[in-house]
Amino acid sequence: MPLVFSLCFGVRQPRCRPQNGFCKGLSDGERYLENILFVGLSESKAMTKVALLGCREYDASLIRDKILEGLSLIEADTGVFSGARVLVKPNLLSASLPEKAIVTHPEFFRAAIQAVKVLGGYPVLIESPAFQSLEKVMKKTRYKAVVEEEGCEIADTKDTEVLFHEAASRYRRFDLPKALFAADIVLNLPKFKTHGLTYITGAVKNLFGLIHGLKKSQWHVKARDKEAFSNLLLDLYEVITKGLQPPKRFLHVMDAVVAMEGDGPGSSGSPKEVGAMLVGEDAIALDSIMVTITGLDRDKALTLAPGEERGLGIASLERIDVRGLRLGDFFVDTFKPSLSNPVSRIDRWPMNTRFLRDLLIERPLPLEEKCTLCYQCKAICPAGAIERSDGRGNKPLYDYDGCVRCLCCMEICPEGAITVKKGRLQGLLDRWAT
Numbered sequence: 379m380p381l382v383f384s385l386c387f388g389v390r391q392p393r394c395r396p397q398n399g400f401c402k403g404l405s406d407g408e409r410y411l412e413n414i415l416f417v418g419l420s421e422s423k424a425m426t427k428v429a430l431l432g433c434r435e436y437d438a439s440l441i442r443d444k445i446l447e448g449l450s451l452i453e454a455d456t457g458v459f460s461g462a463r464v465l466v467k468p469n470l471l472s473a474s475l476p477e478k479a480i481v482t483h484p485e486f487f488r489a490a491i492q493a494v495k496v497l498g499g500y501p502v503l504i505e506s507p508a509f510q511s512l513e514k515v516m517k518k519t520r521y522k523a524v525v526e527e528e529g530c531e532i533a534d535t536k537d538t539e540v541l542f543h544e545a546a547s548r549y550r551r552f553d554l555p556k557a558l559f560a561a562d563i564v565l566n567l568p569k570f571k572t573h574g575l576t577y578i579t580g581a582v583k584n585l586f587g588l589i590h591g592l593k594k595s596q597w598h599v600k601a602r603d604k605e606a607f608s609n610l611l612l613d614l615y616e617v618i619t620k621g622l623q624p625p626k627r628f629l630h631v632m633d634a635v636v637a638m639e640g641d642g643p644g645s646s647g648s649p650k651e652v653g654a655m656l657v658g659e660d661a662i663a664l665d666s667i668m669v670t671i672t673g674l675d676r677d678k679a680l681t682l683a684p685g686e687e688r689g690l691g692i693a694s695l696e697r698i699d700v701r702g703l704r705l706g707d708f709f710v711d712t713f714k715p716s717l718s719n720p721v722s723r724i725d726r727w728p729m730n731t732r733f734l735r736d737l738l739i740e741r742p743l744p745l746e747e748k749c750t751l752c753y754q755c756k757a758i759c760p761a762g763a764i765e766r767s768d769g770r771g772n773k774p775l776y777d778y779d780g781c782v783r784c785l786c787c788m789e790i791c792p793e794g795a796i797t798v799k800k801g802r803l804q805g806l807l808d809r810w811a812t
């Protein structure tokens with residue numbers, strides 16, 4: 379049945395959310411969906427397929443079957459799995475309990491491993507946490523048990539090779555694990571979360587985890603602000619999806635059973651149940667669907683429209699053929715974005731002057747009452763802007779002149795002890811704007 383019929387006759391109307399007795403109006407995502415309902419769609423315009431599936435519990439056999447169902451819905455050629463070496467790439471940001479929703483849930487990962495085996499493939503876990511050892515992260519997140527029970531190989535991400543792709547926009551050369559070059563298929567398993575720097579982290583951002591350990595931090599110095607970093611993510615996506623020879627197949631399966639809102643993507647964010655999982659071959663399309671479902675602001679996710687403009691995927695909803703459930707089935711209360719909304723281009727005049735930075739750009743602020751002086755923030759800081767406490771306070775010392783506002787420290791802090799403090803004028807401007 380053409381998609382236009384399923385939307386016109388079956389979709390639930392976008393909900394109006396009463397708040398304190400008044401209608402709060404529609405979220406950006408709802409307005410966007412409402413617009414395309416009126417415009418109408420036709421299958422001939424759709425250019426990428428995404429399977430949208432309901433899933434409310436982390437039950438591996440249920441999720442495995444849904445992954446297989448999703449692949450069938452998008453008409454993926456599953457024959458390519460037979461005998462293939464399949465890199466399975468979850469989000470293992472840090473050593474944390476799965477219930478905190480910082481990592482792709484271990485049962486979601488188990489389901490992916492099982493699905494690969496059902497299709498005749500050979501699964502290999504690939505991931506390089508930003509700071510801690512993979513061994514430590516796997517223990518805390520319960521991946522170690524899954525890897526042992528399922529008998530899954532683990533790729534070595536330290537052994538790297540340079541991949542160059544001339545057509546990428548700015549960054550064309552990336553040091554990537556040799557395991558990526560030797561694979562046939564990459565099965566990307568992102569966790570959908572809000573993000574202090576890039577606004578969201580989903581399918582596109584998850585592939586940044588292929589870069590080994592602290593080498594990731596160095597990219598934050600090269601691409602300092604939100605806009606530059608989002609472009610870097612698109613460059614990396616382009617280089618690995620188009621530059622590898624022979625080309626690899628990329629499949630993305632999003633864990634949005636429980637996602638994250640607020641000051642993500644680490645301990646400061648809050649788990650939020652969505653009950654969804656997505657399957658597709660276009661990372662930008664998956665992220666676009668999730669931004670819509672969660673009512674976040676599409677314009678602030680700088681990998682969506684720019685990614686489509688660069689021909690790397692489809693972000694426009696009217697060009698995504700959503701199969702399985704309908705978008706309207708998944709409107710949750712609008713996600714709270716991260717408090718941080720970094721100003722773009724902080725490394726250019728006049729935003730690179732200390733005076734304007736302090737007035738207009740938020741900065742990371744460690745909280746004495748939560749800090750345990752573990753100094754993981756100091757270890758990850760790409761700008762060397764964090765020093766040990768001088769003994770006068772129970773928190774590390776920050777050099778805000780050197781800080782590039784990447785928020786890696788906030789992302790990695792295991793205690794959720796770093797918040798963002800708005801610039802003095804920012805608070806005033808925000809009050810004036812509302």
Ligand code: SF4
Nearest residue numbers: 749750752753755791
């Ligand atoms: S702010 Fe967080 S990461 Fe930094 S020392 Fe304190 S607890 Fe550790």
Ligand code: SF4
Nearest residue numbers: 759781782784785787
């Ligand atoms: S202090 Fe935090 S936000 Fe600033 S550069 Fe270091 S890691 Fe990034």
